[in-house]
Amino acid sequence: MSSTVTSAPADVKSNASDSYDIVIAGGGATACIVAARVAEADRSLKILILEAGPDVRNDPATYQAGRTFHHLHAASKTVKFYAAEPNPALDGRQAFYLHGQCVGGGSSFNLTMYSRAAASDYDDWKTKYGAEGWAFKDLLPYLKKCENYTLETPTPEVHGNAGPLTVSHGGEFTTVAKQWLEVAPKFDGRPSIEDPNDFFTVNGYSRWRKWIDGETGRRSDSAHCYLYPEQDKNANLQVSTGCVVNKVVFEGTRAVGVEYVKDGKTFVAKASKQVLVCGGALGTPAILERSGLGGKAVLEKAGIKVVSDLPGVGENLIDHHVIFWPYNTTQDHVTFDAMSRGEPEAMKYWGDIYAKEKRGILTSNPVETGLKLRPSPEELKAIGPEFTKRWNSYYANAPDKSILFMAAVSMFFGDILAVPKKNYYSLGYFQNHPESIGNIHITSSDPSVPQKFDSKWMSSPADMEVLVWAYKHSRETARRMPIYRGEFTENHPVFPKGSAAATKEEETGPVPMDAPTIKYTAEDDEAIRTAIKKFVAGCWHSMGTAAMKPREKGGVVNSRLNVYGTQGLKVVDLSISPDNVGANPYSTATAIGEKAAVMICEDLGITVKA
Numbered sequence: 087m088s089s090t091v092t093s094a095p096a097d098v099k100s101n102a103s104d105s106y107d108i109v110i111a112g113g114g115a116t117a118c119i120v121a122a123r124v125a126e127a128d129r130s131l132k133i134l135i136l137e138a139g140p141d142v143r144n145d146p147a148t149y150q151a152g153r154t155f156h157h158l159h160a161a162s163k164t165v166k167f168y169a170a171e172p173n174p175a176l177d178g179r180q181a182f183y184l185h186g187q188c189v190g191g192g193s194s195f196n197l198t199m200y201s202r203a204a205a206s207d208y209d210d211w212k213t214k215y216g217a218e219g220w221a222f223k224d225l226l227p228y229l230k231k232c233e234n235y236t237l238e239t240p241t242p243e244v245h246g247n248a249g250p251l252t253v254s255h256g257g258e259f260t261t262v263a264k265q266w267l268e269v270a271p272k273f274d275g276r277p278s279i280e281d282p283n284d285f286f287t288v289n290g291y292s293r294w295r296k297w298i299d300g301e302t303g304r305r306s307d308s309a310h311c312y313l314y315p316e317q318d319k320n321a322n323l324q325v326s327t328g329c330v331v332n333k334v335v336f337e338g339t340r341a342v343g344v345e346y347v348k349d350g351k352t353f354v355a356k357a358s359k360q361v362l363v364c365g366g367a368l369g370t371p372a373i374l375e376r377s378g379l380g381g382k383a384v385l386e387k388a389g390i391k392v393v394s395d396l397p398g399v400g401e402n403l404i405d406h407h408v409i410f411w412p413y414n415t416t417q418d419h420v421t422f423d424a425m426s427r428g429e430p431e432a433m434k435y436w437g438d439i440y441a442k443e444k445r446g447i448l449t450s451n452p453v454e455t456g457l458k459l460r461p462s463p464e465e466l467k468a469i470g471p472e473f474t475k476r477w478n479s480y481y482a483n484a485p486d487k488s489i490l491f492m493a494a495v496s497m498f499f500g501d502i503l504a505v506p507k508k509n510y511y512s513l514g515y516f517q518n519h520p521e522s523i524g525n526i527h528i529t530s531s532d533p534s535v536p537q538k539f540d541s542k543w544m545s546s547p548a549d550m551e552v553l554v555w556a557y558k559h560s561r562e563t564a565r566r567m568p569i570y571r572g573e574f575t576e577n578h579p580v581f582p583k584g585s586a587a588a589t590k591e592e593e594t595g596p597v598p599m600d601a602p603t604i605k606y607t608a609e610d611d612e613a614i615r616t617a618i619k620k621f622v623a624g625c626w627h628s629m630g631t632a633a634m635k636p637r638e639k640g641g642v643v644n645s646r647l648n649v650y651g652t653q654g655l656k657v658v659d660l661s662i663s664p665d666n667v668g669a670n671p672y673s674t675a676t677a678i679g680e681k682a683a684v685m686i687c688e689d690l691g692i693t694v695k696a
């Protein structure tokens with residue numbers, strides 16, 4: 087690596103210097119929120135965000151919400167790929183994973199699913215992990231502050247209507263979504279409900295809300311809704327892209343700056359008041375460890391001097407484990423397949439609709455429905471005894487917690503360029519609080535060396551049995567939908583010859599609503615487990631790797647987000663979550679960003695807008 091140079095990077099705006107009040111390492115979903123709020127509270131503060139990826143301002147691939155899949159490929163400049171360790175629980179499979187790497191992070195291209203956790207998930211942060219000020223009642227004001235909820239709801243008191251992030255249904259409602267919302271409640275008797283995101287309601291089917299502005303058709307990402315509008319008013323809020331943060335610079339144990347690499351050169355940005363690490367749950371532990379903040383054994387192996395011995399850094403890597411089973415369908419209805427493959431005719435067709443009317447699939451996402459599923463006693467029995475202990479200890483006394491999120495998806499969800507060019511639909515689900523927990527650590531002090539990422543997906547048999555049961559349940563709803571024309575068999579279990587559960591590549595139509603459910607043998611169940619090992623993935627919902635809990639219990643930050651054993655250093659992103667939340671996590675990230683801004687302003691003696 088080149089020697090350290092203390093000077094300003096070339097692309098910092100004209101009034102930039104190498105000294106700031108606050109330097110932020112990582113410019114993702116949470117960083118854009120905390121930066122914009124603190125900057126707005128005191129526009130004399132000089133704030134610098136250092137982001138590894140590119141800028142995305144006014145990039146249609148970002149603001150057109152339906153284009154998530156245009157980011158998820160090997161040549162993408164907005165994502166970073168991670169190779170997981172070969173996993174014995176997945177028959178030795180080595181999984182590949184990705185995270186956002188651009189201004190706005192994951193919020194700049196995520197699936198825009200507006201999902202909120204169970205109230206008890208946040209209460210656990212306080213009661214189980216001692217995070218004072220982070221119980222549900224404490225977080226609700228921040229969960230509301232970020233949002234402008236534009237839909238009817240029986241519980242307006244839990245939604246905000248003045249925040250920067252607009253929530254709507256988006257501008258499309260596909261046949262796949264409509265049919266699943268018709269069929270699934272009839273199949274299992276769960277009702278259709280108006281608002282599945284009031285923090286308490288489970289077991290209701292619903293049209294899923296989206297982080298999309300229904301009028302402009304644009305994505306509600308942190309960069310366009312928080313950061314850029316504030317930057318337009320405030321030259322003291324600066325972002326430098328293409329900057330890979332190496333480490334936090336200390337004087338003793340006080341953080342005084344950030345060292346980073348841009349175009350092969352090393353720079354230091356000095357921070358007189360505060361350093362924030364906001365690299366996301368996969369990026370933050372690497373920055374901390376390279377800074378001497380981590381488990382002694384990990385640091386010594388990488389040749390790094392210990393500043394604060396924190397064995398919890400990089401541990402507690404929690405996620406949701408997701409799987410999508412594709413189905414063949416009639417070709418006469420709208421899906422996201424052709425547009426997501428980037429077919430020019432489809433891009434032109436939907437691009438024109440977007441330009442003229444601000445609607446269509448570019449203003450929506452393929453996951454337009456959902457169910458937070460909490461099992462009935464019969465369903466629990468069917469999941470089997472492997473899950474009983476987890477149920478009793480984690481779920482039984484928390485009636486707002488669901489074990490699965492389940493949805494119909496209007497496309498082939500997976501490597502869409504690898505399958506025949508046609509339309510599909512998928513039945514997908516993720517487990518909300520898996521027992522399997524991974525870790526991620528550096529192996530070198532060089533930021534260009536990949537981290538060692540041990541996902542541990544499916545290492546707990548309890549997790550596996552939930553996903554096996556969910557395959558059976560979701561398949562029953564899929565094959566009752568009028569558009570069903572068989573399974574896309576390549577991505578389904580291979581059942582033993584002669585099995586009553588055998589999949590069929592072609593079908594002439596659905597089974598009747600009252601058709602008997604498929605009976606699976608022990609061998610069939612084994613075939614489902616084998617397929618799950620082949621197809622299961624993390625859900626891009628990583629959290630927990632710099633957890634907010636007591637230091638002696640593996641905690642990394644205290645409840646004011648200060649890193650133990652240091653001064654002037656906070657972590658502000660999803661890595662602080664001490665435990666999982668039963669929902670797609672952008673909502674939690676927004677609340678962390680909003681609350682952190684208030685805490686930073688309190689530390690600095692300034693007032694943040696309520």
Ligand SMILES: Cc1cc2nc3c(=O)[nH]c(=O)nc-3n(C[C@H](O)[C@H](O)[C@H](O)COP(=O)(O)OP(=O)(O)OC[C@H]3O[C@@H](n4cnc5c(N)ncnc54)[C@H](O)[C@@H]3O)c2cc1C
Pocket residue numbers: 111112113114115116117136137138139154184185186187188189190191192193195196197198199200201329330331332364365366367369370373533625626627628658659660661669670671672673675
């Ligand atoms: C494909 C995808 C789909 C998703 N769908 C949904 C959804 O529908 N709904 C939902 O609620 N959530 C969804 N999520 C999850 C959500 O977007 C993330 O949980 C959220 O973005 C996490 O916020 P964060 O601030 O913790 O980290 P991130 O947003 O990941 O930001 C971290 C940032 O830090 C930067 N960084 C890391 N290390 C360094 C370094 N060394 N130097 C400089 N910069 C660095 C990264 O480049 C990145 O920009 C999805 C995520 C993905 C990837």
